[in-house]
Amino acid sequence: MNQNIIIIDGSYNEGGGQMFRSALALSVLFQKQFKIINIRSNRPNPGINNQLLNQITLITKIIKSEVEGLKLGSQEFSFRPLEKFIPQDIVCPAQTAQSITLILQSLLPISINTQKQISITIHGGTYLNHCPTIEAWSTIFVPIINQMGLKCIVNVLKEGYYPQGGGLIQAVLNPIKNTLNQLIKKEFTKINKLNCTYLLGSPCDIQIFDHQIVNDLKQYTENGQLIINSEIKIVNSKKFKKCYGISLMSHSNLNSYDYTIINDSDKSIEETLVNVINYAKQQLEQQTCLDEHHQDQLILLMSLAKGKSEILVGKPSSHTESLIYVIQKFLPECLIEFEKTNIKDNFIISVQGVGYMFE
Ligand SMILES: Nc1ncnc2c1ncn2[C@@H]1O[C@H](COP(=O)(O)OP(=O)(O)OP(=O)(O)O)[C@@H](O)[C@H]1O
Structure with missing residues (x-):
């Protein structure tokens, strides 16, 4: 390892895994060596966790590199890239409920290329706590990156929930122009449309909940008109018999917002709905x-x-x-x-x- 190595203090501010994923992406793109210390030291289980281990291992399989400290619990990690990304299809194998979107977050910047279309296949969880849902990724993040010239399509082949995982997606990334x-x-404009996915242990009549959402949020529209499209997804999880979470997104003519709440433990739909609506109001006020x-x-x-x-x-x-x-x-x-x-x-x-x- 040479003296020009970039040192990242992994405890800075948020101090989470995202700093690590971003450093790795920048290291590969700019072919700069880095060392990260105090990895996730602000988290209750400091060091490289299972999720991060899978994400980094995947990248070290795709990018020829010299690596030190890649093991569970490690609080220091050094990386020296020996090559850039060679455009190729990527398959990320099943690891129970690893977050599919956080794998996409780590892979996306390095796999952008000008040469050929690539496909990224990932097994894991599609709706997990503390990370974007695949629904938010596909309907909010992807349209924005499309505006930046990065044409990407995401197909959800199977949903996956905590703790079993079992989800499967395929993302197709088209080459960009340099x-x-x-x-x-x-430009802020008021919302006019909602999409709601109720993640439930069993089917139920959701009309009353749709009404409650529309009634509570129509104050944030231009003229009181708020269309809601909703659906139920049945979650087969021993841990969640009632409500696993509610994914709510709003759209204006120009912008889209995510207010999803995935529960830490089983809760009623009513309680989850109050949390989601309060979260949405707090963001819409902004x-x-x-x-x-x-x-x-x-x-x-x-x-x-x-x-x-x-x-x-x-x-x-x-x-x-x-x-x-x-x-x-x-x-x-x-x-x-x-x-x-x-x-x-x-x-x-x-x-x-x-x-x-x-x-
Ligand atoms: N509730 C949420 N909804 C949508 N996105 C989220 C949510 N919570 C976190 N995120 C996003 O997911 C990413 C999580 O990054 P974070 O650094 O917290 O990493 P992590 O890999 O999950 O590790 P850690 O276990 O260290 O928290 C960030 O981009 C963050 O904005």
């Missing part, structure tokens, strides 16, 4: 263009894009803050600024991308 486009998302979890997920791609991206968000999240720390370690020339707007606690985050030329 660079990603900048992203501008600064009048932003992105919900709190989509701000951090886009920043890495914005830092690679050509030109200045700007997004209207609420208070920058700790995930965002720690991600910016990682990006600036690899790309000190990438200027990232926060400008307070005169609405509530909103900010415009602007990112002067480095115009990374994909191969």
Whole structure:
């Protein structure tokens, strides 16, 4: 390992696995060696956990590299890439309820290429706590990255829930034209449509719950008109007999937001619904263009894009803050600024991308 190694303090701010995934992606793209210390030291089970181990192992299988510290519980890890991504189809094998979207989060930046369409097949969980659901990924994140020139299609072949997993998806990533486009998302418009998925232990009449959601959220529309499309997915889990969670998303003519709540333990639909509606209200009050979890997920791609991206968000999240720390370690020339707007606690985050030329 040489002296130009980039050192990342994994305990910075949020201190979660996302810092690790992002550092790994930037390391592969820019062929820069890095070492991360204090890995997940803010979490109750510090060090590399099973989920992170699977994500990193997958990348070390695809990218020829020199690696130190890749084991369960390890609090230090060093990585030296020896090559860039060679466009190829990727299959990520079954590991109970590993998060499919967090695997996509680690694979996506490195697998963008200009040469050929690739397919990414992943087994695991599609609706899990503390990470994006595959529904939010497909209907919110993917349309946004499409605007950045990254055409991606996600097919959910089978849903997977905690703790068994068993889900299966296939993502198809089309080649891009050299660079990603900048992203501008600064215009707030009121919502007019909702999509709701009730994740339940058994079927029930959901009409009354749909009415409650519409009644509580129609104050955030322009004219009181709010269409709801809802469905039930039956979750076969010994742990969740009543309600596993509720995935609620809202859409305006320009923007989409995710308010999903996946329960930690079995709860009634009524209790889960109150939590989801309160969460939605809190976010809708904010009048932003992105919900709190989509701000951090886009920043890495914005830092690679050509030109200045700007997004209207609420208070920058700790995930965002720690991600910016990682990006600036690899790309000190990438200027990232926060400008307070005169609405509530909103900010415009602007990112002067480095115009990374994909191969
Ligand atoms: N409830 C949620 N809904 C949607 N996205 C979420 C939610 N919670 C977290 N995320 C997103 O999922 C990612 C999780 O990153 P995080 O650093 O917390 O990593 P992790 O790999 O799950 O590890 P850890 O076990 O360290 O928390 C982030 O992009 C974050 O914005």
